[in-house]
Amino acid sequence: MNGYWEGLLEYNRQQEKKEQKKKNMKDLVDTMGECVFTLIIALLIGYALLCVGAYATFADEALTPDERVVALTLLGEARGEGDAGIYAVGCVILKRSSNRNLTVAQVCQEPWQFSIWNAGKGKIKKERELWYLYESPRMGYARQLAIQICANWKLSQEYTGNADHYYSHKIRKQPPSWAFKIERDKNGKVISKKPIKPTKVIGNHTFYKLR
Numbered sequence: 001m002n003g004y005w006e007g008l009l010e011y012n013r014q015q016e017k018k019e020q021k022k023k024n025m026k027d028l029v030d031t032m033g034e035c036v037f038t039l040i041i042a043l044l045i046g047y048a049l050l051c052v053g054a055y056a057t058f059a060d061e062a063l064t065p066d067e068r069v070v071a072l073t074l075l076g077e078a079r080g081e082g083d084a085g086i087y088a089v090g091c092v093i094l095k096r097s098s099n100r101n102l103t104v105a106q107v108c109q110e111p112w113q114f115s116i117w118n119a120g121k122g123k124i125k126k127e128r129e130l131w132y133l134y135e136s137p138r139m140g141y142a143r144q145l146a147i148q149i150c151a152n153w154k155l156s157q158e159y160t161g162n163a164d165h166y167y168s169h170k171i172r173k174q175p176p177s178w179a180f181k182i183e184r185d186k187n188g189k190v191i192s193k194k195p196i197k198p199t200k201v202i203g204n205h206t207f208y209k210l211r
Contacts, residue, residue, distance in 0.1 A: 063143065064150065066105035068127065071146035073108040075133040076116025081203040083141050088166070088202045090145050091155045095164045099211050104149055161199025163207035170204035179208060 063071060070093065078085040096107045108114055111122040119125045136142070149155070160166075167176050175195065183192035200207045 063146065066103065067143075067146045067150045069105040069108050070149050071139070071142045072127065072130045072133055073114050073116060074142040074145060075136050075138060076130060077114055078203075078205070079133065079136045079138045079142070081205065083138070085203040085205060086138060086142055086145060087155065088160050088163075088200075088205060088207065090149055091157055091160045092163055092166055092207070094149060094155055095157060095160075095162065099164055159200075160202070160207045162209050163199045165210050166205045166207040168204050169201075169206050175206070178210065179206075 070090075073093065074086045074089055078089045081088075093104050093107055096102075096113075097104045100107060102110075109117055109124050111124060112118065116130065117124045133139070165178060167179070169175075179196050179198075181192075181194045181196055182190055185191050196208055196210070198206045199209050
C-alpha cells in the first residue's frame with residue numbers, strides 16, 4: 001500500500017515538473033516575443049530618424065532642380081576630398097559652363113563628362129539614382145556651394161589654375177587620353193604623343209587646362 005502512495009506522489013511530482021517546464025517555456029517565448037517586438041520598433045524608429053536626418057540635411061533650405069544637380073555632382077565627384085576638393089570641382093563646373101556657353105546643370109549632365117552621372121553608352125543616370133549622396137557628411141558644404149554656383153558667384157579659378165578637366169589619379173594609374181597632346185600624320189597614325197602639364201594637383205585629383 002505504501003508503494004502505491006509513493007508512486008502516486010512521484011507521479012504528481014513529475015506532472016508538476018512538466019507543468020512548470022511548460023510555464024517556463026511559455027514565459028520564455030513571451031519574453032522573446034516582447035524583445036523582438038521592441039527591437040523591431042527600435043529599428044523602425046531609428047530608420048525614421050535617419051530618414052528625417054538625411055532629409056533635414058538638405059531640405060532645411062530648398063534647392064532648385066539646377067542646384068540639386070550641381071550639389072549631387074560635387075558630392076559624387078569629390079565627397080571624399082574634403083571641402084578643398086569639392087571647391088575645386090566647383091571651379092571646373094563653372095569653367096566648363098563659361099567655355100561651352102551652357103548652364104552649370106547642363107554641363108554637369110553632359111554625356112561622358114562627370115563620371116557620377118555616366119550610365120554607359122552615352123546615357124546619364126536619373127537623379128533619384130544619386131539620392132544616396134544626400135546622406136554624405138559633406139552635403140552641407142556641397143549644398144551651399146551649389147547655391148552659390150547657380151547664383152553666378154565667382155569662384156577663384158586660380159585655385160585650379162583655370163582648369164577645365166581633371167581625373168582621379170587614385171582610381172586611374174595612368175592619365176586619360178585627353179591628358180596628352182597627340183599629333184597624327186595624314187593617314188591618322190600617331191606620330192607624337194606628349195603629356196600635357198597639369199595645372200594643379202589637389203588631393204586625389206589632377207587638374208588640366210585644355211582650352
